[in-house]
Amino acid sequence: MSHNITMVEAVNLALKRAMHNSEDVVVLGEDVGPNGGVFRATVDLRDEFGPRRVLDTPLAEAMIAGLSIGMAAQGLKPVAEIQFMGFIFPTLEQIMCHAARLRNRTRGRLSCPMVLRAPFGGGIHAPEHHSESTEALLAHIPGLRVVIPSSPARAYGLLLAAIECPDPVIFLEPKRIYRASKQAVEDNGIALPLDTCFTLREGSDITLISWGAMITETLQAADQLASQGISAEVIDVASVSPLDSETLLASVQKTGRCVIIHEAPRSGGVGAEISAILAEKGLLALQAPIARVTGYDTVMPYYRLEQHYLPNTQDILESAQQTLSFS
Amino acid sequence: MKYFKLPDLGEGLPEADILEWHIQEGDQVTTDQVLVSVETAKAIIEIPSPQDGEIAHLFGQAGDTIHTGEPLIEFANEEQEDTGTVVGEISAAEPGTSKDSFIIGAAPSSRNHQQVQATPAVRALAQRLQVDLNSISGTGQSGHITPDDVQKAADMNRLHGPVEPLKGVRKQMARTMSQSHAEVVPVTLFEDADLHSWPADSDITMRLIQAIAYACAEVPILNSWFDGQSMALRQHEATHLGVAVDTDKGLFVPVLRDIGTRTTDDLRTGLECLRTDVRNRTIPASELQGATITLSNFGTLAGRYATPIIVPPQVAILGAGVVREHPVAVNGQLEIHRLMPLSLTFDHRVATGGEAARFLAALIKQLEQPFDEQL
Numbered sequence: 001m002s003h004n005i006t007m008v009e010a011v012n013l014a015l016k017r018a019m020h021n022s023e024d025v026v027v028l029g030e031d032v033g034p035n036g037g038v039f040r041a042t043v044d045l046r047d048e049f050g051p052r053r054v055l056d057t058p059l060a061e062a063m064i065a066g067l068s069i070g071m072a073a074q075g076l077k078p079v080a081e082i083q084f085m086g087f088i089f090p091t092l093e094q095i096m097c098h099a100a101r102l103r104n105r106t107r108g109r110l111s112c113p114m115v116l117r118a119p120f121g122g123g124i125h126a127p128e129h130h131s132e133s134t135e136a137l138l139a140h141i142p143g144l145r146v147v148i149p150s151s152p153a154r155a156y157g158l159l160l161a162a163i164e165c166p167d168p169v170i171f172l173e174p175k176r177i178y179r180a181s182k183q184a185v186e187d188n189g190i191a192l193p194l195d196t197c198f199t200l201r202e203g204s205d206i207t208l209i210s211w212g213a214m215i216t217e218t219l220q221a222a223d224q225l226a227s228q229g230i231s232a233e234v235i236d237v238a239s240v241s242p243l244d245s246e247t248l249l250a251s252v253q254k255t256g257r258c259v260i261i262h263e264a265p266r267s268g269g270v271g272a273e274i275s276a277i278l279a280e281k282g283l284l285a286l287q288a289p290i291a292r293v294t295g296y297d298t299v300m301p302y303y304r305l306e307q308h309y310l311p312n313t314q315d316i317l318e319s320a321q322q323t324l325s326f327s
Numbered sequence: 328m329k330y331f332k333l334p335d336l337g338e339g340l341p342e343a344d345i346l347e348w349h350i351q352e353g354d355q356v357t358t359d360q361v362l363v364s365v366e367t368a369k370a371i372i373e374i375p376s377p378q379d380g381e382i383a384h385l386f387g388q389a390g391d392t393i394h395t396g397e398p399l400i401e402f403a404n405e406e407q408e409d410t411g412t413v414v415g416e417i418s419a420a421e422p423g424t425s426k427d428s429f430i431i432g433a434a435p436s437s438r439n440h441q442q443v444q445a446t447p448a449v450r451a452l453a454q455r456l457q458v459d460l461n462s463i464s465g466t467g468q469s470g471h472i473t474p475d476d477v478q479k480a481a482d483m484n485r486l487h488g489p490v491e492p493l494k495g496v497r498k499q500m501a502r503t504m505s506q507s508h509a510e511v512v513p514v515t516l517f518e519d520a521d522l523h524s525w526p527a528d529s530d531i532t533m534r535l536i537q538a539i540a541y542a543c544a545e546v547p548i549l550n551s552w553f554d555g556q557s558m559a560l561r562q563h564e565a566t567h568l569g570v571a572v573d574t575d576k577g578l579f580v581p582v583l584r585d586i587g588t589r590t591t592d593d594l595r596t597g598l599e600c601l602r603t604d605v606r607n608r609t610i611p612a613s614e615l616q617g618a619t620i621t622l623s624n625f626g627t628l629a630g631r632y633a634t635p636i637i638v639p640p641q642v643a644i645l646g647a648g649v650v651r652e653h654p655v656a657v658n659g660q661l662e663i664h665r666l667m668p669l670s671l672t673f674d675h676r677v678a679t680g681g682e683a684a685r686f687l688a689a690l691i692k693q694l695e696q697p698f699d700e701q702l
Contacts, residue, residue: 006420
């Protein structure tokens with residue numbers, strides 16, 4: 001059955017589907033129960049699946065993560081919500097020192113099939129610790145998967161995949177586009193692959209690589225380039241760890257030119273890793289330096305300035321044009 | 328709504344100063360009634376009420392600065408709507424829907440692409456020496472272009488002038504012919520057709536087309552496609568004839584469809600259309616695809632016999648040379664007849680010599696009929 005829904009509704013739909021499919025799936029987090037979560041991602045779950053499977057927790061993120069690891073190691077499939085990505089830092093000790101290395105540490109005896117969901121990114125007039133994008137911190141931890149959807153249909157398929165996955169998955173939801181558009185989403189229970197990019201638009205002149213909410217501006221830039229007769233390929237990275245370097249390389253080896261767009265600070269960002277892969281393995285095909293359009297190396301500003309911080313369509317266009325005119 | 332917030336007043340202005348309230352707390356207002364006058368950096372603007380209701384509270388007094396998105400008025404007796412967050416604002420979807428479309432992994436065009444391989448330093452060198460990297464092939468380990476390759480190309484350019492990379496039809500011809508040479512095992516049979524019985528005004532091309540249709544019906548294996556990779560043969564019921572057309576831009580082979588079932592007039596008109604389209608460069612790509620056998624009639628130019636090259640996946644091509652008067656022996660007597668030299672190339676991976684010979688025999692038998700007995 002097809003639903004015409006936003007991304008946050010697609011997250012809710014995938015959670016419902018996963019909870020129907022397996023009694024082992026348990027949702028926990030702050031306000032996820034009767035309140036339905038601050039963004040309403042877990043709305044109705046408590047009514048449908050009861051308090052034993054939809055758990056309101058205290059405001060203690062380290063405990064949420066630790067509880068999830070225990071559940072996962074003993075056979076449940078916890079899907080924990082961290083209310084904002086800015087609150088994920090207390091979980092890092094649990095995530096980094098236990099979840100990410102449980103399989104390695106126990107020589108394969110235990111694994112940690114948990115999902116940690118967190119909304120992230122700016123553009124919603126929230127304080128700075130509700131607006132940052134720290135996916136690179138998490139992507140740097142071996143043993144974790146870090147997945148970022150950018151449309152309702154992909155959020156549905158990727159969340160199902162994250163729940164099926166035997167590894168711990170950090171599932172980061174770009175909240176700026178939580179309700180930005182509605183798509184027809186088929187509630188068919190089919191998961192998307194977890195370790196691949198998605199080519200959103202096929203092109204031949206330049207490759208635009210992005211993920212999360214910035215996909216919106218990236219597609220707008222591709223549209224404007226098309227009106228100038230420039231054929232841009234748009235790739236949604238989707239899995240920032242592990243990276244699907246094959247797809248990225250294939251595209252850039254075709255176009256020879258590339259702009260990477262992300263909201264997070266520039267230095268040490270996932271864009272830097274992608275740039276390094278392209279330089280290491282795609283150097284011979286590059287016709288222009290790899291360009292990056294990113295946030296700044298500063299603390300995310302308060303909301304009156306956040307539009308100056310976030311890359312916009314014009315920034316992407318200017319960078320693309322510089323790249324295209326390089327010879 | 329419970330709170331009416333300062334809307335975006337256009338042109339990206341972030342704030343406005345309150346000049347004057349036109350209503351007071353406790354007033355009943357109606358939709359579009361002016362609530363307040365504000366001054367922006369550009370203009371004085373009157374802000375109308377978005378709804379009917381009772382004013383519970385005014386935020387700010389004359390002279391205060393209000394930022395876009397901050398509350399301006401609180402309406403009484405209204406529930407605050409659920410915006411789905413405790414912090415910040417999530418912008419809501421426009422009405423309507425879209426369908427997600429994406430390719431999992433790389434686009435097909437990325438998987439098949441071949442790009443010039445050169446380091447940035449080599450690209451810079453090529454630019455400095457004015458060498459087009461597309462026009463040279465690399466001798467590096469992975470086929471990449473080395474500084475030496477660029478230097479050699481630059482030397483050649485200096486001594487012999489620049490090269491011109493092939494484009495369009497010529498590039499396609501080079502590719503197709505190389506492919507044919509690499510794959511096909513060609514054998515060519517030569518024979519003359521005696522045109523002595525023809526009326527004077529016979530249309531040579533039409534006679535050839537009809538004879539090919541006849542021969543294809545007699546020996547169908549030459550009217551087929553062969554895939555050398557999978558070793559699979561596809562035999563065709565209909566005969567679609569590729570007709571080689573020479574132009575100054577290069578060789579075009581438009582396809583005359585279904586020659587076995589059409590009248591001479593229909594075929595003649597069809598062929599003329601194709602030729603005109605080729606000359607005007609208006610021929611659609613679809614008209615250049617799908618030939619099952621090819622005719623190259625170079626008899627209008629020069630040359631007697633040739634070894635025509637098969638275009639895979641086809642397995643046969645017929646060449647027709649210049650018609651000439653030639654002495655022939657008829658019942659022990661010398662006579663001068665008009666002869667048309669024919670060259671049939673077939674792919675020996677597919678057809679036997681016997682099949683090809685029977686095809687050529689059928690073709691000549693049909694060609695030597697007087698025109699009236701043709702169909």
